[in-house]
Amino acid sequence: xxxxxxxxxxxxxxxxxxxxxxxxxxxxxxxxxxxxxxxxxxxxxxxxxxxxxxxxxxxxxxxxxxxxxxxxxxxxxxxxxxxxxxxxxxxxxxxxxxxxxxxxxxxxxxxxxxxxxxxxxxxxxxxxxxxxxxxxxxxxxxxxxxxxxxxxxxxxxxxxxxxxxxxxxxxxxxxxxxxxxxxxxxxxxxxxxxxxxxxxxxxxxxxxxxxxxxxxxxxxxxxxxxxxxxxxxxxxxxxxxxxxxxxxxxxxxxxxxxxxxxxxxxxxxxxxxxxxxxxxxxxxxxxxxxxxxxxxxxxxxxxxxxxxxxxxxxxxxxxxxx
Numbered sequence: 173x174x175x176x177x178x179x180x181x182x183x184x185x186x187x188x189x190x191x192x193x194x195x196x197x198x199x200x201x202x203x204x205x206x207x208x209x210x211x212x213x214x215x216x217x218x219x220x221x222x223x224x225x226x227x228x229x230x231x232x233x234x235x236x237x238x239x240x241x242x243x244x245x246x247x248x249x250x251x252x253x254x255x256x257x258x259x260x261x262x263x264x265x266x267x268x269x270x271x272x273x274x275x276x277x278x279x280x281x282x283x284x285x286x287x288x289x290x291x292x293x294x295x296x297x298x299x300x301x302x303x304x305x306x307x308x309x310x311x312x313x314x315x316x317x318x319x320x321x322x323x324x325x326x327x328x329x330x331x332x333x334x335x336x337x338x339x340x341x342x343x344x345x346x347x348x349x350x351x352x353x354x355x356x357x358x359x360x361x362x363x364x365x366x367x368x369x370x371x372x373x374x375x376x377x378x379x380x381x382x383x384x385x386x387x388x389x390x391x392x393x394x395x396x397x398x399x400x401x402x403x404x405x406x407x408x409x410x411x412x413x414x415x416x417x418x419x420x421x422x423x424x425x426x427x428x429x430x431x432x433x434x435x436x437x438x439x440x441x442x443x444x445x446x447x448x449x450x451x452x453x454x455x456x457x458x459x460x461x462x463x464x465x466x467x468x469x470x471x472x473x474x475x476x477x478x479x480x481x482x483x484x485x486x487x488x489x490x491x492x493x494x
Contacts, residue, residue, distance in 0.1 A: 182399055184406075187214045187224040189387075191252055192429065193417035193450065199409035202402065211387075219323060222392055226406065228252055229390045232288040235468050236324045238483055239475045245390045247483045248403060249453045250410040253387035256373035257293040260355055262362035267352045272301035272365065278352035281311045281342040285334050286324035286473045289357035292384040295467030300376065305471075306331055311351060313337040315358045330472040357386075374444060381459040383445070388483075396485060403485035411452055418450065454480050454489060 181203040188194055190208040197204060207224070209217075218227040222244070229245075237243050263269050269278065275297065282290045297303040310333055314320030318339055326334075337345070343360050345351040354360050366372040377383060389410065396403055420428040421438040428434070442449045451457055461480040468474035481489065 182402060184225040184395070184402065185223075186226040187218060188228050188252070188389075189214070192420075193414045194252060194410065195413070196416060197409050197413050199402075199405045201405055202409075215323075224392075225395045226389060226391045228387050230288045231385050231388050231464060232286045232291055232468060232473055233323060234388050234390055235465060235474045235478060235483070236286065239478055244393050246393050246396050246403070246485050248389045248391065248407050248410070249457070249484045249488055250389040250407060251385040251387070251450075251452060251457065252389060252410075254383055254385050254450070255289070255357070256369070256376070257289055257296060257384055258366040258372045258376065259364060259369040260289050260293050260357055261297075261365040262346065262354045262356065262360045263365055264346045264349055264352050264362055266349065269353060269365065272297050272303050275353060275365075276304050276307040277309075279309045279311060279350070281313060281337075281345060281351045281354040281356075282334075283313070283315050283320060283342065283356055283358070284322050284324075285310070285312060285326060285332075285471070286322055287357065288386050289384075290355050291467050291471055291473060292464065293355045294471060295463065296376070298470075299463075299467075300380070306333075308333070310334040311337050311340075311342075311345070313340045313342050313345065315342050315356050315360060317341060324473055327472050327475070332472070377444065380463070382463050383457075383460055385457065385460055385464065391485070400485070400487060404487040407452070407485075407488045414450060414452065418448075454484065 181201055183203045183205065185205040185207060187207045187209055189211050197206065211228070214228055215230060217223045218229060219233055234247055237245055269275060284290070294305055298305050312322065312334055318341055342351065342354045342356060346354050346360055346362050353365065354362065391403065421434055424435045448456070454461065458480060465474065465478050465480065469477040
């Protein structure tokens with residue numbers, strides 16, 4: 173009987189970064205082939221070739237695809253990577269920029285206009301600090317390697333000046349003073365626009381309840397439609413693995429990660445965010461999801477304004493109660 177049970181399990185391949193909060197996924201009824209890869213490789217192989225059944229994906233690419241007529245993916249409300257983005261705005265030496273409004277009329281570099289980190293940062297600049305994004309001279313290039321191109325097809329009538337710089341890198345341009353600032357998820361040389369970014373990010377969260385979601389878990393729609401129960405079982409497994417991870421972070425008797433003071437940091441963030449301080453699902457993340465969908469549409473990355481409910485497998489949006 174045991175051998176028969178295992179033969180009935182559905183085989184699925186999942187591509188994922190090696191996160192602590194996903195390290196012991198145990199989805200029921202699924203024989204999981206977990207591939208832990210570098211994030212750039214995951215994005216390239218899934219975005220270009222759909223090599224995996226389930227994959228981590230940038231939120232920007234996800235919403236751009238789901239806004240299309242016949243998307244071949246569907247998402248789970250599982251948010252494996254989240255990063256506040258006040259810290260991602262770097263200034264060239266001698267730029268004279270002291271506050272967000274000073275970015276207006278300046279040359280600002282981005283790795284891709286459609287990068288999730290940049291969408292959040294620009295949305296924050298526009299909506300929280302009143303920065304006119306249309307006044308900025310945007311330059312697009314790889315952070316450390318030349319030749320990076322956009323992964324999303326942008327509208328031809330996009331009301332922003334974006335100049336591709338295929339022979340240059342953001343790192344070189346900001347070092348030479350050819351850029352006044354750079355918005356990048358990867359660190360580049362230069363001072364930060366918000367030197368005390370942790371305090372700025374905490375104040376931003378208290379005001380807006382936005383905790384930026386960088387990467388979401390998605391499935392190939394053909395896999396989902398063949399066995400729709402897989403979506404909920406995966407979602408439950410991700411939630412359970414994350415809960416076990418949060419319990420490990422709160423443990424004061426052992427060091428589960430090679431860093432000091434983790435239980436204290438976890439307690440401080442729990443006091444700000446709540447007991448489940450890395451939430452999955454729509455409702456605890458609605459302010460973040462709605463803001464991102466607005467920013468992505470305003471910035472031309474998403475062809476239409478989506479609602480959060482349009483992104484995710486409907487089975488994952490409700491739960492039974494006993």
